[in-house]
Amino acid sequence: xxxxxxxxxxxxxxxxxxxxxxxxxxxxxxxxxxxxxxxxxxxxxxxxxxxxxxxxxxxxxxxxxxxxxxxxxxxxxxxxxxxxxxxxxxxxxxxxxxxxxxxxxxxxxxxxxxxxxxxxxxxxxxxxxxxxxxxxxxxxxxxxxxxxxxxxxxxxxxxxxxxxxxxxxxxxxxxxxxxxxxxxxxxxxxxxxxxxxxxxxxxxxxxxxxxxxxxxxxxxxxxxxxxxxxxxxxxxxxxxxxxxxxxxxxxxxxxxxxxxxxxxxxxxxxxxxxxxxxxxxxxxxxxxxxxxxxxxxxxxxxxxxxxxxxxxxxxxxxxxxxxxxxxxxxxxxxxxxxxxxxxxxxxxxxxxxxxxxxxxxxxxxxxxxxxxxxxxxxxxxxxxxxxxxxxxxxxxxxxxxxxxxxxxxxxxxxxxxxxxxxxxxxxxxxxxxx
Amino acid sequence: xxxxxxxxxxxxxxxxxxxxxxxxxxxxxxxxxxxxxxxxxxxxxxxxxxxxxxxxxxxxxxxxxxxxxxxxxxxxxxxxxxxxxxxxxxxxxxxxxxxxxxxxxxxxxxxxxxxxxxx
Amino acid sequence: xxxxxxxxxxxxxxxxxxxxxxxxxxxxxxxxxxxxxxxxxxxxxxxxxxxxxxxxxxxxxxxxxxxxxxxxxxxxxxxxxxxxxxxxxxxxxxxxxxxxxxxxxxxxxxxxxxxxxxxxxxxxxxxxxxxxxxxxxxxxxxxxxxxxxxxxxxxxxxxxxxxxxxxxxxxxxxxxxxxxxxxxxxxxxxxxxxxxxxxxxxxxxxxxxxxxxxxxxxxxxxxxxxxxxxxxxxxxxxxxxxxxxxxx
Numbered sequence: 081x082x083x084x085x086x087x088x089x090x091x092x093x094x095x096x097x098x099x100x101x102x103x104x105x106x107x108x109x110x111x112x113x114x115x116x117x118x119x120x121x122x123x124x125x126x127x128x129x130x131x132x133x134x135x136x137x138x139x140x141x142x143x144x145x146x147x148x149x150x151x152x153x154x155x156x157x158x159x160x161x162x163x164x165x166x167x168x169x170x171x172x173x174x175x176x177x178x179x180x181x182x183x184x185x186x187x188x189x190x191x192x193x194x195x196x197x198x199x200x201x202x203x204x205x206x207x208x209x210x211x212x213x214x215x216x217x218x219x220x221x222x223x224x225x226x227x228x229x230x231x232x233x234x235x236x237x238x239x240x241x242x243x244x245x246x247x248x249x250x251x252x253x254x255x256x257x258x259x260x261x262x263x264x265x266x267x268x269x270x271x272x273x274x275x276x277x278x279x280x281x282x283x284x285x286x287x288x289x290x291x292x293x294x295x296x297x298x299x300x301x302x303x304x305x306x307x308x309x310x311x312x313x314x315x316x317x318x319x320x321x322x323x324x325x326x327x328x329x330x331x332x333x334x335x336x337x338x339x340x341x342x343x344x345x346x347x348x349x350x351x352x353x354x355x356x357x358x359x360x361x362x363x364x365x366x367x368x369x370x371x372x373x374x375x376x377x378x379x380x381x382x383x384x385x386x387x388x389x390x391x392x393x394x395x396x397x398x399x400x401x402x403x404x405x406x407x408x409x410x411x412x413x414x415x416x417x418x419x420x421x422x423x424x425x426x427x428x429x430x431x432x433x434x435x436x437x438x439x440x441x442x443x444x445x446x447x448x449x450x451x452x453x454x455x456x457x458x459x460x461x462x463x464x465x466x467x468x469x470x471x472x473x474x475x476x477x478x479x480x481x482x483x484x485x486x487x488x489x490x491x492x493x494x495x496x497x498x499x500x501x502x503x504x505x506x507x508x509x510x511x512x513x514x
Numbered sequence: 515x516x517x518x519x520x521x522x523x524x525x526x527x528x529x530x531x532x533x534x535x536x537x538x539x540x541x542x543x544x545x546x547x548x549x550x551x552x553x554x555x556x557x558x559x560x561x562x563x564x565x566x567x568x569x570x571x572x573x574x575x576x577x578x579x580x581x582x583x584x585x586x587x588x589x590x591x592x593x594x595x596x597x598x599x600x601x602x603x604x605x606x607x608x609x610x611x612x613x614x615x616x617x618x619x620x621x622x623x624x625x626x627x628x629x630x631x632x633x
Numbered sequence: 634x635x636x637x638x639x640x641x642x643x644x645x646x647x648x649x650x651x652x653x654x655x656x657x658x659x660x661x662x663x664x665x666x667x668x669x670x671x672x673x674x675x676x677x678x679x680x681x682x683x684x685x686x687x688x689x690x691x692x693x694x695x696x697x698x699x700x701x702x703x704x705x706x707x708x709x710x711x712x713x714x715x716x717x718x719x720x721x722x723x724x725x726x727x728x729x730x731x732x733x734x735x736x737x738x739x740x741x742x743x744x745x746x747x748x749x750x751x752x753x754x755x756x757x758x759x760x761x762x763x764x765x766x767x768x769x770x771x772x773x774x775x776x777x778x779x780x781x782x783x784x785x786x787x788x789x790x791x792x793x794x795x796x797x798x799x800x801x802x803x804x805x806x807x808x809x810x811x812x813x814x815x816x817x818x819x820x821x822x823x824x825x826x827x828x829x830x831x832x833x834x835x836x837x838x839x840x841x842x843x844x845x846x847x848x849x850x851x852x853x854x855x856x857x858x859x860x861x862x863x864x865x866x867x868x869x870x871x872x873x874x875x876x877x878x879x880x881x
Binding site for chain 3: 559561570571573577578580581582583584585586587589590591592593594595596597598599608609611612
């Protein structure tokens with residue numbers, strides 16, 4: 081297809097010419113047939129009129145002509161329907177009323193005072209003419225819907241590349257920036273397609289740079305941080321060897337600061353890894369309960385340190401289709417949060433069960449919880465409950481829940497927050513499709 | 515192979531074509547066929563001599579007979595037909611279809627003998 | 634008279650136009666050059682033969698014209714077979730097909746025009762009929778072109794498939810003419826499908842132009858038509874498969 085315009089013009093003209101010419105032929109054929117019938121009827125009428133003149137008993141044709149013959153105003157012959165009185169109508173053609181009908185009349189005078197009148201019922205003539213004209217209009221009228229249908233089909237077909245382009249653009253996800261391809265590119269769309277694809281290419285390059293930026297920075301920061309950690313460690317060892325006291329805890333604060341930065345860098349890199357744009361999920365069937373047990377055992381030393389009582393309730397096995405690394409990270413982040421924010425001697429409860437077509441994990445803790453008005457914000461990156469003045473002063477970057485949310489959306493699941501079933505605390509519910 | 519077969523078929527056909535055929539005459543004058551009803555026997559190979567007495571060319575056309583033969587003005591042409599099944603085969607002049615019309619009446623052989631006898 | 638003119642001119646014009654469109658679609662490039670050259674070549678041939686038409690009709694016991702047409706159909710058939718088996722639609726066989734068909738169409742239209750031109754009574758309906766026929770023929774050609782275009786885009790091999798009915802048409806036309814000249818024996822009609830599609834109707838004319846529709850075929854015509862279709866299908870299929878294998 082070279083050009084929509086050329087295609088439309090040539091095909092539409094072809095269709096219109098073809099249908100109207102075929103309709104004209106059909107009109108010609110039908111009217112010729114009607115005309116032949118009409119002329120045949122005339123022959124029959126004339127025959128009938130002549131019969132009347134010679135044989136009165138002859139059965140009359142239903143639609144007879146009227147004939148009247150006179151000489152010097154004296155009636156010489158009249159057919160049954162013709163008037164008794166000799167007419168004095170004008171010569172030639174006229175329309176007259178007699179015998180309860182309107183007639184088309186032809187009057188002609190000969191020599192020696194002879195005059196003949198021949199008349200045909202007007203209604204009959206009009207009816208015949210009507211039939212003739214109807215026959216010729218009929219195919220033209222019938223051809224119109226055919227033309228309309230064909231034009232509709234042709235225009236839809238000609239515009240299909242445009243439709244396919246807009247459908248492709250509409251069905252695109254926001255982050256899909258691959259070039260648009262059409263099966264057939266008409267001339268009119270070439271430039272549009274080219275410009276669009278160039279734009280997509282530039283955008284895609286920019287996005288890729290932007291996406292990599294944070295993780296690139298984090299990656300670059302790891303080396304100087306490691307150097308910093310080693311130097312700090314060495315300095316601390318030397319302090320201890322020289323018996324210097326750290327009475328204002330400068331060294332401890334420094335150590336904590338470095339540790340927090342390491343976690344932050346780690347999480348930025350994880351966040352980048354679990355971002356839906358970058359994550360190449362390798363989903364397989366996993367037992368979520370077993371996975372939770374493993375994660376709990378990983379966190380065992382922290383749990384023991386804080387004297388938390390932890391329980392896993394619900395189904396014995398819960399198979400979900402998920403990425404092993406991502407799901408482990410999700411449970412670990414949520415459990416880590418619960419341990420972090422629950423005071424020593426608190427309770428943590430994991431509940432796993434199926435609900436209709438979903439696998440559900442709920443993690444409850446007996447910590448301080450989050451005010452419900454802050455629920456929507458906690459998933460934002462770098463958001464920390466209560467701002468920087470954290471009441472427990474627990475180190476964190478505010479990226480843990482952002483990562484969890486990314487993982488949940490990767491698996492087409494959903495995540496809710498609610499008050500825990502304990503006296504206080506938070507309940508995080510994760511639902512994944514089965 | 516196919517060429518040889520075709521040649522063989524042609525060689526077989528030529529004697530058939532040469533074989534004597536009964537001839538009928540169909541003249542065309544003032545774009546009218548004479549006779550307008552031409553009787554011929556069924557089941558025989560026949561030939562029709564088309565004589566165009568008009569100045570204009572004419573095309574002898576018959577869909578049931580599968581024939582389409584041009585005859586120029588003031589000239590003749592020969593049409594090879596048959597063997598035909600009994601029946602009526604209408605024909606017309608393609609260039610003057612309003613006046614040049616006729617029917618080829620193919621008569622069963624038994625009847626044809628009688629007709630010939632009477633004549 | 635009008636209807637008859639339309640059908641007569643369409644009957645001559647349509648086979649040429651359908652083949653021309655097919656040949657154009659088979660040409661991957663140089664479409665306009667092909668169109669120009671084929672029109673020029675067939676017009677030149679018709680003009681060259683025009684003064685000898687009277688003599689030509691008298692040749693071979695008055696069968697000169699028929700034999701010329703048979704030759705044209707034969708040459709067309711050969712060229713079509715070459716097109717069917719060749720790699721990519723070559724230029725010259727296609728040109729031969731169109732020139733041969735153009736010669737048949739041109740001579741028939743020229744003969745017909747002798748009656749129309751200069752005849753006062755028939756002039757009007759002759760010209761109107763020719764115009765209608767031209768409109769119908771060209772419209773069908775344009776639509777046929779786009780239909781083949783669509784087929785070609787979906788499956789290129791379908792275009793080669795469209796050569797088969799054209800080949801079968803050449804055979805049945807040549808056979809009918811040979812029977813008319815008495816070179817082949819005539820036979821009785823096997824059936825009459827004229828009630829369904831009359832050869833004198835618009836649909837009949839189109840089908841005739843497409844694959845050589847005949848309402849009352851006899852045994853020889855039917856056999857020739859079927860044999861052409863079957864043999865050339867097999868031949869075309871073999872060549873196509875071989876080409877596909879080589880392509881791989």
